[in-house]
Amino acid sequence: MEISGVLLIVAVFVLLIWFFLFFRRARHKFFSHFLIILLIFLVFTFAISIKGEDVNFKSASGVLSAGKIYFNWLGSAFGNMKSITGYATKLDWDNSNETSKKK
Secondary structure (H helix, E strand, C coil): CCHHHHHHHHHHHHHHHHHHHHHHHHHHHHHHHHHHHHHHHHHHHHHHHCCCCCCCCCCHHHHHHHHHHHHHHHHHHHHHHHHHHHHHHHCCCCCCCHHHHCC
């Protein structure tokens, strides 16, 4: 076996190891990015949901009421998204025109 053949085999192994490590890091990066986005989503939606409410975070009852407000708001938001999706799927998405069918 020539030197170029050995170098090719070594290069293939190095690339395989690099791809393995890259995808392993990418999986961890994806998970960490997902957690960061989820945390940002929770902070902003919590701030939006309790805006205008008189919530006292110094007492346990205030924290519980803030949690109730947030989860009620989140549930209604998902309920609204469910309704919108349901209405969108019931629409006639056919692009044809009624007058063209009568020809």
